[in-house]
């Protein structure tokens with residue numbers, strides 16, 4: 001079914017939650033996926049494209065885990081060349097370029113300047129980046145270019161790194177990880193899959209030694225349910241070991257990675273920069289996302305609570321060192337940090353190898369008959385990870401496929417639009433919205449943005465800003481409630497939108513305002529509104545907790 005704007009309408013919202021839970025407990029699926037990150041979402045989409053009946057459950061919200069804590073790049077993993085991981089780099093560059101073509105509104109090229117400190121380094125980097133171009137099959141958005149100090153001054157006038165010799169220019173692609181994950185899960189749903197958040201897998205159910213589904217819990221009601229499936233896949237990221245047989249050694253080595261977000265004007269970078277920490281020489285990205293700059297990341301072993309991973313003061317100090325070194329005239333201060341986020345990489349354990357050098361490749365296996373596990377990998381290669389897993393499963397009778405074509409999932413995304421297509425469509429329909437809001441809708445929603453504009457035309461008050469100074473409008477919340485399974489207040493503020501990150505001083509008031517709108521749609525009473533605001537403020541404040549701890 002399609003709406004007037006050609007939007008493939010399929011209601012996917014928390015208002016229908018009871019019917020989804022009923023479906024989960026009454027259906028026998030071909031495949032059940034545990035985990036609503038990029039990996040699980042990619043598998044749901046790949047199965048949907050082949051008409052295989054699949055369901056996905058997520059214990060929190062889609063992209064709650066690592067998939068909303070990344071550096072937000074679809075990248076070729078240039079530094080893995082140093083580790084000799086040529087196959088991975090080739091795969092990542094090819095997949096990044098496919099994503100750029102398949103989802104151009106969400107996966108957009110960004111120029112990145114890399115600093116060189118000597119002639120030797122400059123020559124070495126030249127050869128290294130030519131190899132990078134080669135491994136990409138010359139598909140990089142633009143080939144590598146050498147930069148003199150003067151070129152760097154023109155591109156990034158505020159970079160004043162002591163001892164800077166020259167630079168290199170390469171292109172990667174900027175993404176919004178949580179929104180992209182949501183779009184991929186949504187596409188899986190549009191293709192016939194079922195995906196429900198706040199449903200946790202507790203145990204693998206077996207009959208005669210073979211997996212027949214999972215015992216799960218609806219986290220919101222506390223009710224238990226059994227979900228039947230011919231095969232089950234764990235795509236639980238850093239939580240993978242929770243579902244593994246008790247007797248086996250841990251599969252995952254969680255490695256913590258932190259980012260800080262600052263107003264771009266506070267350091268004045270123009271686009272992307274790949275710089276080094278003066279403390280330990282580790283590489284660090286400084287990336288412009290509109291008015292904001294994301295700086296990261298770190299890579300340290302993590303042994304704490306995976307559900308509650310936040311930034312520590314010493315991590316902030318580490319980034320301050322990098323910013324002061326790279327932009328010494330910027331007078332960067334703590335008050336310039338508007339937010340932080342921390343996550344854990346689901347690296348597959350390799351004994352005796354440093355966290356920085358642990359392989360980024362995915363691993364999958366049949367843990368027991370009918371129960372499969374996939375872990376590791378990157379956001380950028382979500383599609384090939386799903387493809388490889390399905391071949392592996394098909395060979396073991398884990399998925400009903402007669403023949404196999406790995407290109408099936410190379411199709412363009414349902415919601416994707418090029419800028420030309422968008423401009424034509426907006427010109428034709430007219431919008432009445434300002435340029436900044438239109439760009440925001442294009443980049444974050446693609447075809448969904450046209451549906452949002454259409455709803456503003458029907459009800460002009462929906463064109464009002466959710467909060468002053470941000471491009472997000474009220475129609476977006478209505479759209480996400482109806483088509484993106486926003487179940488809790490924090491789902492919208494922290495993952496469907498970036499508002500939580502960008503509005504650090506207004507968590508309580510913003511939370512109250514958005515909760516009131518959600519209450520109208522979802523029928524929440526006052527108590528539920530209070531609970532939602534309390535939980536949202538608790539988590540949002542923790543993302544800048546270090547600021548209060550001296």
Ligand SMILES: Cc1cc2nc3c(=O)[nH]c(=O)nc-3n(C[C@H](O)[C@H](O)[C@H](O)COP(=O)(O)OP(=O)(O)OC[C@H]3O[C@@H](n4cnc5c(N)ncnc54)[C@H](O)[C@@H]3O)c2cc1C
Nearest residue numbers: 035037038039059065066067070071073201237257379380
């Ligand atoms: C700091 C950092 C920066 C990164 N930067 C990049 C980058 O720029 N580009 C890139 O390509 N990659 C990047 N990565 C890697 C990338 O983010 C991860 O590889 C990817 O997000 C992993 O996705 P996933 O779905 O496997 O795991 P997750 O996103 O963690 O998803 C697993 C999900 O499973 C759910 N779950 C767990 N247990 C259960 C259960 N029992 N029942 C139901 N649900 C369950 C969790 O709640 C979680 O949402 C980065 C990683 C980190 C940490």
